[in-house]
Amino acid sequence: MRIGELSKATGVSIRSLRYYEEQGLISSQRMANGYRDYHSFSAEQVKTIQFYLSLGLTTEQIAGFLHCVMTSKEAFCREIMPVYRSKLKEVSEQIELLQAIKANLEERISHILSENPEMEMNENGNETDQT
Numbered sequence: 014m015r016i017g018e019l020s021k022a023t024g025v026s027i028r029s030l031r032y033y034e035e036q037g038l039i040s041s042q043r044m045a046n047g048y049r050d051y052h053s054f055s056a057e058q059v060k061t062i063q064f065y066l067s068l069g070l071t072t073e074q075i076a077g078f079l080h081c082v083m084t085s086k087e088a089f090c091r092e093i094m095p096v097y098r099s100k101l102k103e104v105s106e107q108i109e110l111l112q113a114i115k116a117n118l119e120e121r122i123s124h125i126l127s128e129n130p131e132m133e134m135n136e137n138g139n140e141t142d143q144t
Contacts, residue, residue: 015048015050019051019059022056033072034049036073038062038075038079039058039062058083069103069104070100074096078090
C-alpha cells in the first residue's frame with residue numbers, strides 16, 4: 014500500500030508517517046518509481062504507535078518496545094514496564110505541580126476578593142462592572 018492509502022487507512026497524516034519511518038517505527042520498500050510501498054501490517058503498527066503516543070510516550074520510548082508488542086502480548090514485553098513506571102511518575106509529578114499552582118491561584122483570588130468584595134467574575138473569568 015502506498016503512503017496515501019496508509020494515511021487514509023489510519024487517519025494519520027503523511028507527514029507523521031514519514032516521521033515514523035525516519036524514527037524506525039515503520040518501514041517501507043521503494044517501488045521502481047520511487048514511491049514508498051508499505052506492507053498491510055503497517056496499518057496495525059501505525060494504530061499501535063498512535064495508542065502509545067496517546068499515553069504520552071515519545072517515539073523514542075515506543076521504539077524500545079514496539080517490535081515486542083507487535084509480536085507478543087504487551088504483558089510479556091519486559092521493556093514496557095520501566096517506560097510505564099517512568100511515565101506514571103512524570104505524570105504524578107506534573108499533577109502535584111498543577112495542584113500547587115491551582116491552590117496558589119485560588120488563594121490569590123480569595124485574597125483579592127476579601128480586599129475588594131465588589132470585584133466579581135462572570136462565568137468566563139472576566140471582571141463584571143458593578144457600577
